[in-house]
Amino acid sequence: MNRLLSYYQKELNFLKQHGKIFASRYPKIARRLGIVEGETEDPHISRLIESFALLTSRIHQRLDDDMPELVNDLLAILAPQFIKPLPSICIVMVEPDPIHSGLTGKNTLATDTALFFRHSTPVPYQFQTVYPVTLLPIYLKDALLHYDRDALNWYLKLSFQVWSGATINNDTIRIYLNGPDNAVNTIYTFLCSEIKSLILNQEGKSSLLSPTDIKPVGFSKKESLLIKEPKISPVHNLLMDYFWFPQKFHFIDIQLPSDFCVKNNGLFEMKFIFHNNQLTESLGEITDLINSDFFRLHCTPAINLFPLRAEPFILEDSKAEYPVIPDTRHQSQLEVWSVQKVSVQRNINNSVQQFDIMPLLERHTDNSTDENPGLYWQSFRRENLMLKGLEKKQYIAFSEQPNREVSSAPEVVTINALCTNQYLPSKTQYFGNPDGDFDTDAPVASLKITALTHPTPPVEPASKNSVRWRFLSQLSLSHQLFNGDEGVKKLKEILTLYNFNNRSSNSHLVSLIQSLDYQPITARLISNDPHSLARGIDLIITFKHDAIKEPEYYMLCCLLDHLFALYAPVNSFTRLTTCIAHEDQTRRVWPIRAARISWL
Structure with missing residues (x-):
């Protein structure tokens, strides 16, 4: 109401000012209306002006309020991540039973495996796995971080044991780093960038592995948290995941050699010997935190997002829109996150036929075929003021083609949604239940599934007032990252744009970016193939000296390496170099990364 009063006062002042101008130009007509110097002594004329000011103020306010709705429709196409809530998410660990699971070799739980929380009623909270989980019949017996005073270097030793009656071959072992952020980022940095040598000991035989056998996890498109939303570009997915749930990157893959084979209670260990440099001072501060609980096997992020068929409804000419209700019995426990598929059922010649309805904003051609129902749908999220507070619901509306045939029989609409x-x-x-937090329908017996991190609260989309700013920022930043002297400014803006939770550590690290330089280069995309010569961009990012104290520095550099690759031109590549000012030993040249698109 206070906003309406402000609009009313503006409109009333506008009418008075222009009434004064009108009276000076047309004094005779103004006198007939009783207007002198923009004022009138006639109470009827005065009330008429005030009433008109009230009407126009409501129209003005409505137009201003509709601007975010228009922007929302545009964002629904260009960047839907800004208008949808980010669901709850956690890290889960899957533990197969060595005796009852029957696992004697590798087995895989696919992505999107459904997990049902045990202690929720009447509707179990449902999560889905984000990564595939490779179940291996092994234990992690021990983990030790130690300083070797004879060799004068730090090393990490991981000891494994194979289950009785089981075999492990040249598989990939995925490890989740489970601990305080400071320790996790430090160990992650050393495992991914500071390995001097990697020794594998198995049954009295030692072999030397390459540091490149260790791969970071979470940076590929198929590992995105919201992979079910294809409208979000890989660039924005990567940025959103990093600022929303950075724990998804706290995974590493270790590739075992091709001739590796350990059976039946066999032991093997990996010894990671680290370089000596200024960073090794931080290892002494986390020694007590490193044990077998810090390194977890068979883990994956799990997101509270699952498919559900909403309640069907009948199309009516008298209704302009319909609420999308996932389950009439449990509406307070379920929320529609997005509409995936809409179809309509019609009774044609005593036969029920189903037709898919296309989204209105994705209509690219005139689908005037027999299978086209002549309808298009559009969904939107609306806030309703209820007695218990503000309620947000998903609605759907339909648009008709001019030549659509209207059925005399009722038309039933069914909706497949993500909830x-x-x-x-x-x-x-x-x-944190010792017997496990989740059940699953996966085809493996005796699995104990535990949440290693508590599910995060959902992140609500930006308020209407900030939606316009995000929209304009999105348009201005999407294709202007490399822009000379403005490069650092634009890079910081795009990173800040995705800092949803306003984490001070993220903001501080971003503020430490000092300079961004680039130059064109020519290099081979494949080092041993002379025919893979291409032109690319060599980027150099320099951080301020304070970045050397930040444990998350390497993780941010890793993000930037993959981020710039997604911006690479067609048939080209990027090569990133990162360093900290006045610290030459921190200079790192990242691998050449080819563009996502190549000429056929």
Whole structure:
């Protein structure tokens, strides 16, 4: 109401000012209306002006309020990540039973495996796995971080044991780093960038592995948290994941050699010997935190996002829009995150036929075929003021083609949606059950699935007032990252744009970016192939000296390396060099990364 009063006063002042101008130009007509110097002594004329000011103020306010709605429609096409809530997410560990699971070799739980929380009623909270989980019949017996006073270097030793009656071959071991952020980022940095040598000991035989056998996880398109939303570009997916849930990157893959084979209670160990440099001073501060609980096997992020068929409804001419209701019995525990597929059922010649309805904003051609129902749908999220507070619901509306045939029989609409359990998983206190937190329908017996991190609260989309700013920022930053002296400024802006949670550590690290330089280069995309010569961009990012104290420095550099590769021109590549000012030993030249698109 205060906003309406402000609009009303503006409109009333506008009418008075222009009434004064009108009276000076047309004094005779103004006198007939009782207007002198923009004022009138006639109470009826005065009330008429005030009433008109009230009407126009409401129209003005409505137009201003509709601007974010227009922007929302545009963002739904260009960047839907800005208008949807980010669901609750956590890290889960899958532990197969050595006796009852029947696991004697590698087995894989596919991406999107459904996990049902045990202690939620009447509707179990449902999560889905983000990464595939490779189940291996091994234990991690021990982990030791130690300083060798004879060799004068630090090393990390991981000891494994194969289950009784089982075999492990040249598989990939995925490890999740489970601990405080400071320790995780330090160990991650050393495992991915500071390995002097990697020794594999198996049953009395030692072999030397390459540091390149260790791969970071989470940077590929198929490992995105919101892979079910294809409209979000890989660039924005990568940035959003990093600022939303950085724990998804706390994984590493270790590739075992091709001739590796250990059976039946056999032992093997990996010894990671680290370089000596200024960074090794930080290892002494985290020694007590490094044990077998710090390195976890069979883990994956799990997101509170799952498919569900919404309640069907009948199309009516008298309705302009319909609420999308996932389940009439449990509406308070379910929320529609997005509409995936819409179809309509019609009774034609005593036969029920189903037709898919296309989204209105994705209509590219005139699909005037027999299978086209003549309808297009559009969904939107609306806030309703209820007695218990502000309620947000998904609605759907339909547009008709001019030549659409209207059926005399009722038309039933069915909707396949992706749903969440809102804030409920993050508010429960039951996570951390020793017998496991989740059940699953996966085809492996006796699995104990435990949440290693508590589910995060959902991240609500930006308010209407900031939606316009995000929209303009999105348009201005999407294709202007490399822009000479403005490069650092634009890079910081795009990183700040995705800092949803306003984490001070992220903001501080971004602020330490000092300069961004680039130059064209020519190099081979494949080092041993002379025919793979291409032109690319050599980028050099320099951080301020304070970045050397930041454990997350390497992780941010890793993000930037993959981020710039996604911006690479067609048939080209990027090569990133990162360093800290006045610290030559921190200079790192990252691998050449080819563009996502190549000429056929």
